[in-house]
Amino acid sequence: MHRYFIRVALLLVPLAAGCDQALTVPNTFPEPVVEPLPLDVALYFNDEFTKYRYQENVPGESQWDIELGKANVALFESVSRRLFRSATRVASRPTGPEAAGFNAIIEPSVAAFEFSLPNQSATEQYSVWIRYTVKVFRPDGELLTSWNISAYGESGSTLLRPARSMQQATVLALRDAGAMLTVGFLKEARARGILPTMENVDAPAP
Numbered sequence: 082m083h084r085y086f087i088r089v090a091l092l093l094v095p096l097a098a099g100c101d102q103a104l105t106v107p108n109t110f111p112e113p114v115v116e117p118l119p120l121d122v123a124l125y126f127n128d129e130f131t132k133y134r135y136q137e138n139v140p141g142e143s144q145w146d147i148e149l150g151k152a153n154v155a156l157f158e159s160v161s162r163r164l165f166r167s168a169t170r171v172a173s174r175p176t177g178p179e180a181a182g183f184n185a186i187i188e189p190s191v192a193a194f195e196f197s198l199p200n201q202s203a204t205e206q207y208s209v210w211i212r213y214t215v216k217v218f219r220p221d222g223e224l225l226t227s228w229n230i231s232a233y234g235e236s237g238s239t240l241l242r243p244a245r246s247m248q249q250a251t252v253l254a255l256r257d258a259g260a261m262l263t264v265g266f267l268k269e270a271r272a273r274g275i276l277p278t279m280e281n282v283d284a285p286a287p
Contacts, residue, residue, distance in 0.1 A: 103146040104244045106251050108155035112163045113263045120184045121167045125174045126154055127188070135194045142198060147247070149194070152255055157189055160259045164266060180220040188216045192229065196247065199238045207246040208235045209254040215262070228269050232258035 132150040139145065161168035174186055193212040199205050213230045234253025236246045 101144045101146065102244045102247065103148075104248050105148040106152040106248060106255070108151040110152075110156050110159045110256065110259060112159045113259065115163050115263060117166050118164060118267065120165045121182065122161065122165045122169070123175050123180070123183045123186045124157060124161055124168055124170045125186060125188045126157070126170070127190070130154070130190055133191050133194075137196075139198060139201075142200065143243070145196070145247070147194075147196075147251065149191070149251070152251075153189070153191065156255050156259050157187075157262075160262050161187070164263055174218070174222075175220075176222060180222075183220055185225070186218040186220070188218070190214050190216070196250070198243075205238045206235045207238060207243070207250045209233070209247070209250040211251075211254045211258060213258055213262075226269060228265075230258050230261045230265070232261060 130150065130153055133148075133153055135145070135147045135149060137145045158168070158170065169183075171186075174188060175183065180186065190213065191211065192214045193210070195210045197206075197208040199207065202208065211232045213232070215226075215228045215230060217225045217228070219225055232254045234250045234255070234257055236249035236253065238246050
């Protein structure tokens with residue numbers, strides 16, 4: 082009986098390794114517990130951001146298809162709801178009179194997405210790196226900053242369920258990005274002297 086199960090496992094492992102791996106990253110994230118900054122911001126997500134999909138064929142492994150768009154939106158919305166006095170999603174970057182009601186317009190994008198499989202790193206970890214670029218504009222359209230956030234997540238391998246491990250690593254990378262956005266937004270603004278209305282605002286407490 083034991084030999085039978087061992088034989089089946091040995092047959093299934095190479096099959097799993099060669100299968101296509103498609104996953105949609107969950108789009109539910111906890112909101113940070115912070116004191117909101119006294120800012121009213123517009124959130125503009127372009128189509129590339131909302132529909133972001135990463136595909137990679139790993140030789141000798143699998144064809145990966147990772148759908149990240151909905152998770153991108155959910156992450157930035159959940160952080161912004163607590164980080165700012167108000168955060169309004171807009172269909173296009175506001176200009177003229179429609180931008181006058183905002184202190185800033187925020188437009189994030191995915192600058193890079195990378196992953197590492199256990200066979201590539203010689204470990205038991207699935208690792209994910211995500212780099213976001215966060216552009217912040219004044220209501221008049223002037224670009225204030227283009228700020229990079231680099232995030233990382235990893236998850237232990239799960240026998241015959243590599244997509245689940247990759248999903249967990251990606252979620253952890255997204256949460257890491259959310260924490261960096263929460264803690265670093267005011268620091269970035271002050272360092273560049275781009276939001277004078279924030280000069281007397283204390284950094285949000287984590």
